[in-house]
Amino acid sequence: MGLRLVPAGLAAVSLALLGLALDSSNRQARAASAAEPGQTVGQAPGAPLPVGLYFIDTSSFGVRDIAPRSTDSNINLPSFVWATPADVAGGRLQLIVLQPIAVSSTGGAPYQSGFGQTLLAAQVAWKLGSNLNFSYLLGAYLPSQTKIVIQNPVLHQRFAITYNGDGWNLTANFLYGTYFDTTSRTGAYYPDFLNLDLTATKKFGKWEVGPVAFGATDLPTRNPGYARQGQFAVGGLVGYNFGPVNLQAYVTREVVERNYRGLETRGWLRATVPIYQENAEAASAAPPAMIGKF
Secondary structure (H helix, E strand, O other): OOOOOOOOOOOOOOOOOHHHOEOOOOOOEOOOOOOOOOOOOOOOOOOOOOOEEEEEEEEEEEEEOOOOOOEEEEEEEEEEEEEEEEEEOOEEEEEEEEOOEEEEEEOOOOOEEEEOOOEEEEEEEEEEEOOEEEEEEEEEEOOOOOOOOOOOOEEEEEEEEEEOOOOEEEEEEEEEEEEOOOEOOOOOEOOOEEEEEEEEEEEEOOEEEEEEEEEEEEOOOOOOOOOOOEEEEEEEEEEEEOOOOEEEEEEEEEEEEEOOOOOEEEEEEEEEEEEEEOOHHHHHOOOHHHOOOO
């Protein structure tokens, strides 16, 4: 979880730009995950960070092919993660704040922009031994008044497992969201959601490369008029550690979608910057995958 703030991070995130389009068949807005699917790809949220304060910014631009017009969206996920020296049940306590910013346009219409739901969260990350790590995050997405994104508060949990031995970052991060209220003031319906972000990268000196993937789905609902959405995307990541700044870029393409009416291609760029570290020399020797979290 480090910084998705680790996105993203530490997170992220909290935008469903396409999901808020009005469904003409049932007059209910389609919704998606409050945490942007794929936002923690490339990070190692299961592993504890070195004690310190980190800034990470994950930005992405996607185009969804919806005939006869496409939908463009840019989602920016700036975040801060404080890896505290506090010990909780043998794990490191990490505090996270993330503020999504969204811009979207459909069919060449003027772009709309606004702040998304702020994520406030606490995470505990444990080293299990043999280069295995596990973390649990508990937080909430706060209400938002911006109409182009989800507005209702969300209880948010994340369960991540990371293997980071021999230069590898093998991570699976489950993101689970529960809405306090499933209906917005505008009549939009928000189902609970489950995301899965997957990373399998390898470091070669300062370089990092490997495949990534993510999936997201609305959970079953008792609303018979709601068309559940889902997606699964695959791609590849390239990263370079400039020391101390770590940059990562990846491109993903959906191979399966449900009720989005088209497949999306999305490009991602992430910068992770340690603002302060208790032991800078030890931290600089740590794998870049342990520095990016949200």
